[in-house]
Amino acid sequence: MEDDYDNYDKTFKPRTNPYFKRIKNSLQLNLQQLNSNFLSNSLIAKILIGIFTILFLSLFTSVPFLPHFKSTGPKVVLILAANEGGGVLRWKGPQDWSIERSSIANKKNYAKRHGYGLTIKDMTIKKRYSHEWRESWEKVDIMKQTMRQFPDAEWFWWLDLHTYIMEPHISLEEHFLNNLDNETYRNLEVFNPLELTTDLPYVDYTQPVDMIITQDCGGFNLGSFLMRRSSWSEMLLDVWWDPAMYEQMHMKWEHKEQDALETLFSTSPWIRERVGFLPLRKINAFPQGACSDQADDPRYFFQNHDFVINMAGCEYGRDCWGEMEHYKALSKRLQKPWYKFW
Amino acid sequence: MGKSFKPKEKKGYLPLPATFNNIQLKQRNLSLWIITFIVIILWLNPLGISISLFQKSSSNKYPEPHPFTSPHKVTTTSKYIFPPVEHAPLLKELGRSKLVKESRVRDANHPEIDVSSIVSLNAFDNVDPSIQLSKEKDENAASDLSKAKNTFKNGDKIVYKPKNDKNYPEIVIVTAIDFEKYSLGGLTNIVQNRIDYAHDHNYGVYIRWYEEFLPWINSFSNFDNKQKKKWIRTYCLRAAMFAFPKTKWFWYFDEDGLIMDTSINLKDYVLKDDVLSPIMLREQPINPQNGIIKTYKSSKPGSVKLIITQSNDKIETNSFIIKNDDVGRSILEFWTCDLFFEYPNFPFGPDSALTHILQWHPFLLSKTAIIPARTIAARHSTTPIAEGDHLHYVKGDFTVSWTDCKKEQCEATLAFYNSVLHPASS
Structure with missing residues (x-):
């Protein structure tokens, strides 16, 4: 009967694989032997x-007093802010779509290569972030949301859409995370484009770094920054946007959360204690064209083999798509192994 | 098993030497040794050592934390830090303008606004603290007034540094006192009351002059504004956290109050988890008059960093407790942010700011407990107390406060409660 069914070829059906059948048969045989030999022996x-119970509890539950061999989630999560504006105020043309595709593919490959998490967040214009309705900073909300979404992750790396990871083989750990104290600078005596006060009372620099940002020619740059999960970051994300502060400062805070952070940084020891700065080119190199007032300062601009390029401000009078294509091609060229000639 | 192919046995041309197997054995031993050696070398990771040699091994040097008005600290081994109260008449004689440096600036953009900026005299210290010290020594010997002035300005630098941490106070009582408000006798009673209490329970005391924080609030007119002056409570508390870095809890208790029952141990009375849990007011409106935002129903006493009380109208900050850990410090520093100090829509200064913070920031609200006023902030009442009053002082309460007093009243109220405390001396 069964054979008849197998030979009946007028319907679509999964192909039976004789190899698996054989394995199944031998397994059954083994099981029978097991039954006859071992299971009769009640001790074994x-x-x-007992072993199976423990394994089951260990793998599929979280009961206490047992080691759990669960594969924990990624330790680093990339947040990519995509669909900026969402085509609400401006037509989203084919070039915009192309940029988005390139940027997303780039981050996807990078995350996959190093086992990081990746979440792509929609930055469509929303009423609750418009001035009259302002409920929070959008970046802050997305950060909080991602921290909830990846409860095991430690570091969260925010990337704007117009960024491109040029050296995808470098992991964040070897790049700077494993050597944070030496890679970052904590007080602004080294580099201080905003001329903020370098010295605040009570600041204790022995605290760990919980946030890693960069400074460009105009001050703090949040186009590419990292935050560590901690009670400190939870508190910063909670107080970053405050209506009383916003009411007093909204005329001055052109760059929204970026300026708000600068204000907090320049007055509050608790913020200053846990912010570490990386040189711009480390995670956030600029193309020629950004920071055009200081075009001869090598600290800002991308040089071959810098880690990440951020085409900051390309939507204001520059050609985003052209730049993206240029750096995409450049990265491909730089990453080509020496033994490949074409 | 049919035929098996194997080489035909041949008698060797030469017999093997008798020690042949020994040699092999030795060789095998040798290779075992070599493998072990390599494994150990790899395990020790010489490459890592050389890499770390090439890496910048010295970590960055950052400046030490320093007090508000000076880059230097002065350490003391006494856990009772308070200014010499006997200087009060001298300081009064000197007046504010001689104790700090005020400069008036006119902003080019707003010429109609007269901006004043106040700097502590510490700013004019010699860079070398030892030279400054000897200079002050000479001045102090010359006149009592300079001595009072120098002691006044140095108050900010004092931090507690015991020989060992065995007796480090777990709780420190913080008070700011104003020599313009109370007489020498009144000030003495206030300070003595705190020290007596701290002494009984092995706590610390941190007392500063209100006037020492003039550089922080930056103008004399702010100082004369009762609500703006309240901010000094939070600044004084921040300075206390700097002076006692390892203390667990700080209790800010304003000058307009006395501890009436010195036998009560604050830790057993409020701070322990099993004690705090039943007295935390849950689902209590932050603003008692229009309670839209309320404290959480399920907040745990273990996560509480800030303990406050309310009057019938609002949050009060004349007596509150804050934890000295990173979150507690962050809460205090966020609260003392300049933008809140300057915000014109906070009619009650820090009280309004805190109300605002708790209503807008759920993280901070979850770390805050509101407890009944009579636990640490019972009010003095001029009228007889009604049945079921939760606010006013009744004999047996831990503390009494008279924050709303007018100038002479304050002194009189203080004298009255002091005579209740020490019947023999009056």
Whole structure:
């Protein structure tokens, strides 16, 4: 009967694989042997049942007093802010779509290569972030949301859409995370484009770094920054936007959360204690064209083999798509192994 | 098993030497040794050592934390830090203008606004603290007034540094006192009351002059504004956290109040988890008059960093407790942010700011507990107390406060409660 069914070829059906059949048969045979030989021996049976119970509890539950071999989620999560504006105020043309595709593919490959998490967040214009309705900073909300979404991750790396990871083989750990104290600078005596006060009372620099940002020619740059999960970051994300502060400062805070952070940084020891700065080119190199007032300062601009390029401000009078294509091609060229000639 | 192919046995041309197997054995031993050696070398990771040699091994040097008005600290081994109260008449004689440096600036953009900026005299210290010290020594010997002035300005630098941490106070009582408000006798009673209490329970005391914080609030007119002056409570508390870095809890208790029952141990009375849990007011409106935002129903006493009380109308900050850990400090520093100090829509200064913070920031609200006023902030009442009053002082309460007093009243109220405390001396 069964054979008849197998030979009946007028319907679509999964192909039976004789190889698997064979394995199944041999397994059954083994099981039978097991039944006859071992399971009759009640001691071994009990031990086996015990082991399986423990394995089950360890793998699929979270009962206490047992080691759990669960694969934990990624330790680093990339947040990519995509669909900026969402085509609400401006037509989203084919070039915009192309940029988005390139940027997303780039981050996807990078995350996959190093086992990081990646979440792509929609930055469509929303009423609750418009001035009259302002409920929070959008970046802050997305950060909080991602921290909830990846409860095991430690570091969260925010990337704007117009960024491109040029050296995808470098992991964040080897790049700077494993050597944070030496890679970052904590007080602004080294580099201080905003001329903020370098010295605040009570600041204790022995605290760990919980936030890693860069400074460009105009001050703090949040186009590419990292935050570590901690009670400190939870508090910063909670107080970053405050209506009383916003009411007093909204005329001055052109760059929204970026300026708000600068204000907090320049007055509050608790913020200053846990912010570490990286040189711009480390995670956020600029193309020629950004920071055009200081075009001869090598600290800002991309040089071959810098880690990330951020085409900051390309939507204001520059050609985003052209720049993206240029750096995409450049990265491909730079990453080409020496033994490949074409 | 049919035929098996194997080489035909041949008698060797030469017999093997008798020690042949020994040699092999030795060789095998040798290779075992070599493998072990390599494994150990790899395990020790010489490459890592050389890499770390090439890396910049010295970590960055950052400046030490320093007090508000000076880059230097002065350490003391006494856990009772308070200004010499006997200087009060001298300081009064000197007046504010001689104790700090005020400069008036006119902003080019707003010429009609007269901006004043106040700098502590510490700013004019010699860079070398030892030269400054000897200079002050000479001045102090010359006149009592300079001595009072120098002691006044140095108050900010004092931090507690015991020989060992065995007796480090777990709780420190913080008070700001104003020599313009109370007489020498009144000030003495206030300070003595705190020290007596701290002494009984092995706590610390941190007392500063209100006037020492003039550089922080930056103008004399702010100082004369009762609500703006309240901010000094938070600044004084921040300075206390700097002076006692390892203390667990700080209790800010304003000058307009006395601890009436010195036998009560604050830790057992409020701070322990099993004690705090039942007295935390849950689902209590932050603003008692229009309670839209309320404290959380399920907040745990273990996560509380800030303990406050309310009057019938609002949050009060004349007596509150804050935890000295990173979150507690962050809460205090966020609260003392300049933008809140300057915000014109906070009619009650820090009280309004805190109300605002708790209503807008759920993280901070979840770390805050509101407890009944009579636990640490019972009010003095001029009228007889009604049945079921939760606010006013009744004999047996821990503390009494008279924050709303007018100038002479304050002194009189203080004298009255002091005579209740020490019947023999009056």
